[in-house]
Amino acid sequence: MNASTSSEMNAAIEGNAPVVLDVQDLDSAYGSSQVLFGMSLSVYKGETLALLGRNGAGKSTTMKSIAGVMTPKKGSVRFLGREMCGCSPHVIARAGIGFVPEDRQIFPDLTVEDNLYIAEKPGPDGERNWDLKRVYEMLPLLTPLKERLGGQLSGGEQQMLTIGRALMGNPSVILLDEPSEGLAPIMVQKIGELIRGLKELGTTIVLAEQNLNFCLGLADRAVVIDMGRNVFTGSIDDLNRDEEIKHRYLSV
Ligand SMILES: Nc1ncnc2c1ncn2[C@@H]1O[C@H](COP(=O)(O)OP(=O)(O)OP(=O)(O)O)[C@@H](O)[C@H]1O
Ligand SMILES: [Mg+2]
Structure with missing residues (x-):
């Protein structure tokens, strides 16, 4: 997607696609x-946020707080119309x-x-889109490492493995927490290509x-968080053009 079509895409997403995950007014401590x-x-x-x-x-x-690893003090996490706030991580993972x-x-x-194998489970509607074979196809770097112990992997290989493990659970939405952090530039590039590939398959990320x-060229929209509050919601290109927000909240 190029910069000129991104805002239109954003409008299309907001106009047509259903909200799958709606997080409102969360307080966490x-x-x-x-x-x-x-x-x-x-x-x-289908979007990447x-x-x-x-x-x-x-x-x-x-x-x-969304994944249930910590329990918010208040607020709502509606996923596919179902309130998940306060549920255990296990229940939230099962929900997709x-x-x-x-x-x-x-x-x-x-x-x-x-x-990978121990993370295998069907999706919320019994989907089995992802199995070992497909995960290895999507993450070919893992194929020669099948027998390697998790503790012997490089940071980038571990990152690939955690993404593969999440896919084995056939999620409807995938939350990726700083997948590129601390990795060598070549691995950052590979992680970017992987996210792009998942996005092309229609994965919500x-x-x-x-x-x-x-995030440029990967994400459709952006939310900027500062001191625990949402300070910007918009298209990734609008954010990239907003020098003040970038300077104030992202130190760019
Ligand atoms: N386990 C914890 N106990 C106490 N305070 C914590 C804990 N984890 C995070 N915090 C504090 O909560 C605030 C938000 O942290 P959080 O990890 O959510 O930020 P982040 O945006 O993910 O940052 P980073 O980019 O460094 O990963 C920070 O002030 C941090 O010091
Ligand atoms: Mg963090």
Whole structure:
């Protein structure tokens, strides 16, 4: 998609595609330290939404609150019309939200194949679009590493594995928390190509990132979070043209 058609695409998404994930007014805290203050965002079917913000802005906390890894103090997480706020991570994953956490959390003592295999489950409507064979096709870098232990992988390989593991759960929406962070440029490029490939398959993606450049050409829309609040919602190209927002909230 080029820059001139992106706004039209954005309008089309908002006009036609249903909202699959509707997050409203979330407050989340670590103990007595509140981090999210009325955080809201909506995700349309088939889009890639970038969740952008500086270090410590609340991107991971938003994702963890959606995935049920932490329980918000208040607010709503409606997924396919069903209220998920307060449900356990297991229930939320079963409902079709796949979460790729920042810290990857692969099993270091299991092989790549076993890390994938144990994550296998049908999607919320019994879909089995993803299995080992398809995951290896989508992530060919993992094929020669099948027998390698998770703990012996490079950071980039681990990142590929966590994405593969999320796909094995046949999610309807996939939350990717800073998949490019800390990786060598060649791996960043490969992760970008993978996300583009998933997007072309119609996957609905929420991509948390600090790096706006990584999201350009990948994301349709963007939400900017600062100090736990949504401070911008719009097309990724509108954000890229907004020098003030970029300067104020993304240090660009
Ligand atoms: N486990 C925790 N206990 C206490 N405070 C935390 C914890 N995790 C995060 N925080 C605080 O919550 C705020 C938001 O953190 P969060 O990890 O959501 O930010 P982020 O946008 O994902 O940042 P980054 O880009 O560094 O990953 C920060 O002030 C952080 O210090
Ligand atoms: Mg984070």
